[in-house]
Amino acid sequence: MTQSASPGPLAGIKVLELGTLIAGPFCARMLAEFGAEVIKIETPGSGDPIRQWRVLKDGTSLWWSVQARNKKSLTLNLKDARGRAIARQLALEADIIIENYRPGVLEKWELGYAQLQAVKPATIMVRLSGFGQTGPMRDLPGFGAIGESMGGLRYVSGHADRPPVRVGVSIGDSVAALHGVIGAMMALRHRDATGGREHGQGQMVDVALYESVFNLMESLVPEFDHAGVVRERTGGALPGIVPxxxxxTADGExxxxxxxxxxxxxxxxxxxxxxxxxxxxxxxxxxxxxxxxxxxxxxxxxxxxxxxxxxxxxxxxxxxxxxxxIYSVRDMMTDPQFLARDMFEQHHFPDGTPVKLPAISPKLSATPGRTQWMGPTLGQHNDEVLAALGYSAAQIAELRDGGVV
Missing domain, CATH: 3.30.1540.10 (formyl-coa transferase, domain 3)
Structure with missing residues (x-):
């Protein structure tokens, strides 16, 4: 597939990703797909756990090819003061910081929103967590499955005579990520309207997984509050909207x-x-x-x-x-509509093996997103990122020898 030459609508925007697995990284991924420079901090030696999730190619997840495309991988030991200092420098240079640690972790590292905002009022931080930054459950671990359950989605998914089921993908994390993208764009618009990168007003975007799922639940609340109706599982049917x-069909489809x-x-x-x-x-x-x-x-x-x-x-x-x-991925790959809309991109692994990736959505007519590179190797951009911060080759070697990067 021929990629657009457009740098993307977010060209010039710097993003620091402090997170692992799905919600935070998916949020940052979308910004990277539309031109933002995304620097992803990973733990030296191991990296993001998603690198080893599901189907692997040469020891690295195929999912990683998509989830980390266009990102720069920087390894940093955040338990080391030198690593935290580098992260803080990057955070203060970034337009947007995305994180999905438990509330309080960044504050221990002096990377919390209030700590950065005191130095740089234009700081925008997207914080994705299970239950948000406040409330009695803020400190509990919250995976997407818990958000889907608490937010109401699991209760209405499945057949009435069977236990609730999950959607076949990590929908809770992904929905939270999309809320993070929306919040980041709103905050960026406000910052630019109030003085821009140097003098504008930043803000914290507080995204809770369960609230993101809850936001999708249509008329659930007024139906219960006004009419006492609890929406139940109805299998493949759409309740109250018939047929x-x-x-x-006869062939089992x-x-x-x-x-x-x-x-x-x-x-x-x-x-x-x-x-x-x-x-x-x-x-x-x-x-x-x-x-x-x-x-x-x-x-x-x-x-x-x-x-x-x-x-x-x-x-x-x-x-x-x-x-x-109802399509399986096998149906999608040969479907005329998918093909006409260029919904697959052809790429190659470093060894030359071809692989298709999903194309980028949504489709913008003037500044579409594009895949510049697939998920990077661990620490692939260490030298580039650190050099841009002013570190010499000797200093970078010292950091490497000290286990900081």
Whole structure:
């Protein structure tokens, strides 16, 4: 894939990443994809644990190729005062600092928001944690799974007669990361509007994993507060919006059909040969369809039982009814829509082995993001970053010999 020559909308923005695994690094990754210079601090010798997660290539996670693309890896021993001094220097030069340690850890290292803000009022720090920087749970460990559970997502995921299930990816961490990106951009806009890098007003962006998940929970709160309704697990169906469910075709494929708009419902019923339901005045509106959900779903499933997914999609497409197969990654890699939208990028490992990465989203028309390099080797940019801070080759060698980098 030919990469855009655009430097990206965040060119010139410096970001310091102090974090591991998913939430903080994903937040920084998105900024790096759109042109920010991201310096990622890693522990000498081991690095970010995600380097060894899931499927490996030559001892390094394939996930790392994506999660750390465009980042500069700097190893620093933050238990050493010299390492902390370097981190502090980088933090005071950065436009944005992203961290996902437990609350209080950075303060012990004299890298906390208040400590930096006292020296540089324009400091912007994105803090991602399980439960936020305040409250009785602030000091507890909080992984994405806990945020998903406490934030309400797990409770409504799965079938009513079975225990809750997880989404197949680390959605809690990733949603928190996106909230971090949004907060960082708002804070950056405010800083620039109040005096810029030198004299502007920075701020702390406090992102809690459970609150990020909670923010996605639609009408959960007013429905309970006003009507006493507790949203429950409903499998593949969208409760209270009918019909919208997952059905199985004759060839065993799963198909999602969303015929919940009033006009769409009528077109769907005509397409599946249920003229009686299409003309039933009691089903003309959603509030009339909800009490008859089982009847409607049974009619759609009976129709799906008689045809394979390709035939079903052909009919539904002709009727202008929203429908789609549930894709595996194998389906994605050959799908015309994915290919037309250039959703895969071709890259190569250092040994020349080709590998595809997901393309960058969202797509900006004038300043799109781009992959400049895949996840770096551990400490790959030590000399470059330290030299930019004013360290001589001899000083860098001394730091290396002392186990600081």
């Amino acid at each position: 919208s469910n997952t059905y199985t 799963n198909i999602v059909i969303a015929g919940n708009g009033d006009a769409i419902f009528k077109r769907l019923m005509l397409a599946i040969g249920r003229i009686d339901l299409a003309g039933d005045p009691g089903l003309a509106r959603n509030d009339g369809r909800v009490p008859r959900t089982e009847e409607i779903d049974a009619a759609i499933q009976a129709w799906c039982d008689g045809r394979d997914i390709a035939a079903a999609l052909t009919v539904l497409k002709a009727a202008d009814v929203p429908a789609g197969k």
